[in-house]
Amino acid sequence: MAEDATARAHALAEAAVGGDRLALARLLTAIENRSPLGEAAMRELYPKAGRAHLVGITGPPGAGKSTLVAALIAEVRAAGRPVAVVAVDPSSPITGGALLGDRVRMQAYAGDGDVFIRSMASRGHAGGLASTTTAAAAVLDAAGFDLVLIETVGTGQSEVEVAAAADTTVVLEAPEMGDEVQAIKAGLLEVADLVVVNKGDKPGAQRTAAQLRAMLVPTTGRTATDRPQPKRPDVLVTTASTGEGVVALLAALDAHRLAGREGRVESARRTRAEAQVRAILGDRLAARLAVPQLAAESDAVFAAVADHRLDPYAAADQLLELAARPRGD
Amino acid sequence: MAEDATARAHALAEAAVGGDRLALARLLTAIENRSPLGEAAMRELYPKAGRAHLVGITGPPGAGKSTLVAALIAEVRAAGRPVAVVAVDPSSPITGGALLGDRVRMQAYAGDGDVFIRSMASRGHAGGLASTTTAAAAVLDAAGFDLVLIETVGTGQSEVEVAAAADTTVVLEAPEMGDEVQAIKAGLLEVADLVVVNKGDKPGAQRTAAQLRAMLVPTTGRTATDRPQPKRPDVLVTTASTGEGVVALLAALDAHRLAGREGRVESARRTRAEAQVRAILGDRLAARLAVPQLAAESDAVFAAVADHRLDPYAAADQLLELAARPRGD
Numbered sequence: 001m002a003e004d005a006t007a008r009a010h011a012l013a014e015a016a017v018g019g020d021r022l023a024l025a026r027l028l029t030a031i032e033n034r035s036p037l038g039e040a041a042m043r044e045l046y047p048k049a050g051r052a053h054l055v056g057i058t059g060p061p062g063a064g065k066s067t068l069v070a071a072l073i074a075e076v077r078a079a080g081r082p083v084a085v086v087a088v089d090p091s092s093p094i095t096g097g098a099l100l101g102d103r104v105r106m107q108a109y110a111g112d113g114d115v116f117i118r119s120m121a122s123r124g125h126a127g128g129l130a131s132t133t134t135a136a137a138a139v140l141d142a143a144g145f146d147l148v149l150i151e152t153v154g155t156g157q158s159e160v161e162v163a164a165a166a167d168t169t170v171v172l173e174a175p176e177m178g179d180e181v182q183a184i185k186a187g188l189l190e191v192a193d194l195v196v197v198n199k200g201d202k203p204g205a206q207r208t209a210a211q212l213r214a215m216l217v218p219t220t221g222r223t224a225t226d227r228p229q230p231k232r233p234d235v236l237v238t239t240a241s242t243g244e245g246v247v248a249l250l251a252a253l254d255a256h257r258l259a260g261r262e263g264r265v266e267s268a269r270r271t272r273a274e275a276q277v278r279a280i281l282g283d284r285l286a287a288r289l290a291v292p293q294l295a296a297e298s299d300a301v302f303a304a305v306a307d308h309r310l311d312p313y314a315a316a317d318q319l320l321e322l323a324a325r326p327r328g329d
Numbered sequence: 330m331a332e333d334a335t336a337r338a339h340a341l342a343e344a345a346v347g348g349d350r351l352a353l354a355r356l357l358t359a360i361e362n363r364s365p366l367g368e369a370a371m372r373e374l375y376p377k378a379g380r381a382h383l384v385g386i387t388g389p390p391g392a393g394k395s396t397l398v399a400a401l402i403a404e405v406r407a408a409g410r411p412v413a414v415v416a417v418d419p420s421s422p423i424t425g426g427a428l429l430g431d432r433v434r435m436q437a438y439a440g441d442g443d444v445f446i447r448s449m450a451s452r453g454h455a456g457g458l459a460s461t462t463t464a465a466a467a468v469l470d471a472a473g474f475d476l477v478l479i480e481t482v483g484t485g486q487s488e489v490e491v492a493a494a495a496d497t498t499v500v501l502e503a504p505e506m507g508d509e510v511q512a513i514k515a516g517l518l519e520v521a522d523l524v525v526v527n528k529g530d531k532p533g534a535q536r537t538a539a540q541l542r543a544m545l546v547p548t549t550g551r552t553a554t555d556r557p558q559p560k561r562p563d564v565l566v567t568t569a570s571t572g573e574g575v576v577a578l579l580a581a582l583d584a585h586r587l588a589g590r591e592g593r594v595e596s597a598r599r600t601r602a603e604a605q606v607r608a609i610l611g612d613r614l615a616a617r618l619a620v621p622q623l624a625a626e627s628d629a630v631f632a633a634v635a636d637h638r639l640d641p642y643a644a645a646d647q648l649l650e651l652a653a654r655p656r657g658d
Contacts, residue, residue, distance in 0.1 A: 043640045050637030135641075266635075273634035273641065280645035282611050305602035306595075308379030311372045312464075312602065316609035324653045 009040030052141035056163030059172030082114035131279035175205035338369030381470035385492030388501030411443035413474035460608035504534035
């Protein structure tokens, strides 16, 4: 089975790297399903990746993320560069409808082999969203996409983490926010390398941008040595629906990529690698505890915790001992 | 240090169980910070928990979750029962403001020792939100709160998982949803034990409830044996701002608790226990790899993944071997 997966992954990986989009789509499905084929594909393709620029795009529902992604695709294609999009679809009552609308809009690129758009479900494996998205980006990278846009809605922890794991993170804002809202949104701004006020044709867009620039000045009187340097993101204004400001945004992304090679981008890559390996470690440990020789024992430990006969820390220690037990026991 | 934490946790736990709310608040902070004190407190208090009814309340922003929670508190207190609330605050531009408003409203209970309201940050440890919230609920349970409401905004994966890990999960809906939206929101409805259409005084509330009841009829022609039985949640209508329907909701919650003891609730407890233990397993493994003897080696493995010289699966296997290596090596 594992050997079979390796052989199939090899064939599909070769085809995907050679430009076969159906093979690429199949590999991404395998990765999303965390199947043996997905693991085999990652083992083969991950070492071929690492060249693409991964750009996270996040923000509140209604800020115009999908429209901006569509506008970015148009600019990138005008420059003759290939581009892939991973859209993390929260299956949410709030954004689901809008995303579907934009999916339809992106059908315009259905015949363009240098544009590849993939949506990923955000529900499912706990903590696995970031890891799955990172893996998908690596496969797209290996398949030759030099720019991978990762679009997520910035309302949930997992979704923001996905965007923050990119080389460059763009946080979108809509104009005319109330004062109350601004103070709270610091949580989202913290992950921003670039802040974009979209819907620049709306009244208040320039004022919002000015307010954000003022907010993003680092607090004075704080020693910079003992805590991470604030990112001090640039604030741009775009009107994604007309394309206004999108060329400047693309230039800012490219500049961040070049400037960041040795700093921010390196640290994002390290964070991403750690998160990905840790997710796999969790899966490996779970798989080891589920082998027939250990399943009954680990099951009893979980049942004791569910019944409050055992605390979860003691349970974790028992399971670690169980997992470390020599095989064939 | 660990012994000190155990002694302090013991003193704080005794005080918290005895009704000292400041001690309880300190323990919850320790749990949120995942400090040694938090672990020691869980080890002591978790076996004393398991009696409370954990009710998750989730739904899209604007459905009136916080207002409903306030109305539920009023009813529960009118019945002379104690109640605790864990509000998972997404630090979100969308809901942050509203939550703050309701925080102020809940100040009405500041002098009532049988109401305890705690907000938790949803950002931070990947995958740790559900585990931290579950631990907080267990501590509140051990401290004698027979009913614990866990309020989360249903837009992100983590937040929905938190609500879904409760014994009983209530999904709130606002009336007058567009048709487009309804189809998508299945993702949220899947976790519902009870669906509540709030803002029942708005036109369209009864129609929305009728539509939801129709949607929630299980698909015919599908064999029920090979997949989990759909939950078929009841649909209630409330007007949280006036309290209309809240008595009926509380009765439905109590009924679900009683009816579910051997079924749904047991399975929720098992799921919760597994998720909690797995989160701790991840922490334990990370801590073991970070000990001075192994730190350099595990660091090199992560760096190789970041540089795409090593794939993350091979890295995970190397780190598992490293962690299993006998101590004092």
